[in-house]
Amino acid sequence: MRIAALLTVIASLWVLWIAPAQAVSVSGLYEANVMVEDQSDASRRQGLGQALQQVLVKVSGSRDAIASKALQPTLADPQRLVESFSYTRDPVDDALLLQVRFASHLIDQALVQAQLPVWGRSRPLVLVWQAVEDGPLRLLLGQDASLWRVQGDRAMAERGLPVLWPTLDLQDELALPVEAVWGLFSDRIESASERYRSDAVLAGRLSAVAGQWRYSGQLWHQQRWQPVSAVAGNAADAMRLVADVVADRFASQYAVRRQVTADNGFLLLVNGVRQFADYQALLNYLKANVAIDDAQVVRVDGDQLQLKLQLAAPWAQVWGVLSLDNRLQQTGQPGVVEWLNP
Known part of the structure; x- marks a missing residue:
């Protein structure tokens, strides 16, 4: 019974939705459970440090990230990034666990400032x-x-x-x-x-x-x-x-390592934007993607939008990230894609 309960918890933490032939939007990236001896301040401080390391590894996509010199000030003060914490018991062995949730924008900011990659949901x-x-x-x-x-x-x-x-x-x-x-x-x-x-x-x-x-x-x-x-x-x-x-x-x-250039604007034509709801959904989707810093409409022509994207990485890598979701499809024409909003 305890094992079944644990599997249910793990599933609820890690998968928001699953669709055929599509990537999964993962929750829990900014959360970690670590074993602690008790609920004392000393144990909590130690546990927060371990939890922060776990989260930085998950979000950066690399265990080497926590060895970065640029991240050491962040690792030295995990409390600053904590959004909430609580205690629970491990369903398998009844060990005391510290559950920590970190502020996602602060984690991303720390990685970007350290010139480390960010791997999206x-x-x-x-x-x-x-x-x-x-x-x-x-x-x-x-x-x-x-x-x-x-x-x-x-x-x-x-x-x-x-x-x-x-x-x-x-x-x-x-x-x-x-x-x-x-x-x-x-x-x-x-x-x-x-x-x-x-x-x-x-x-x-x-x-x-x-x-x-x-x-x-x-x-x-x-x-x-x-x-x-x-x-x-x-x-x-x-x-x-x-x-x-x-x-x-x-x-x-x-995982996207943000590039620093004078102008990384990229023009993209998107077909299939037929309604205002499509328009909103497309812009929200692009702006929420870890590989894109901003998306602005340049021109509207029927069901086609011309967008200027501020990219966080070269377009080839950005497209690799976008293609995981199967919401945009290449048309065979360079710089032109089809919106497949479900």
Whole structure:
């Protein structure tokens, strides 16, 4: 019961909505839960520091961010960035947890001033096929409540990665038995994953070898497979290393390091803006995106808008971030896109 409750909490924190073939808008990026000994001032100060480090890693997309000299003044005074905090109990082991929420604009500001990247809320949804060797058994993890799944969910949540577990119904069992995942048969994994329409697929095996936990797997994203491996003293740490590899690869594409130029205005034509509601939704969407600092209307011609965008990065990277949401579609004409507001 406690494990099921924890999985419900993790899901509510990390996914605002899921749509087919679209990225996920992740909540909880500016929040962290850390274990503390008690509710004393000393424990709270220590916990706030740990929570701030977790949040900076999630939002920047890099564990190296907290080693930046430019961020040390921010790390030295976490209380200044706190929006709220409370205490709760871990549903699994009843440990005391400090729950902290930081002000998002202050976190973003600190990263930008330190010339570090900011990774927005739109992030690739990862379908996870994970085989585990548990004693004499090999298990395939799914949506059922288990300690193995808790470890995977927590590792991914610490890096702000939204995940989807397979249902393991009859269709899955026929398409992808546990031995096919264990053998990392990529063709069968791709075929079984099609029904879930995720942005990426992580498939791998986790086992104890000579006193260490080893993960061997592959990450499928943008039509290609990349190897993923990790070795640690326990299964939870091995999964944290796996999450690090996945998050680092995504962040290298989608986290935006703001460029400083005299004029980074970019003219964009947007078709399909047919109503005032479309007009408002488009501008709000663009202005809320981490890769765009501002969007101004230059001209209106029927259902087409010409916009001047103030970009936070080169257009190629900005488009990579926008394309995750599947709300704008390229038309084949340079500088012209179609608005696909749902």
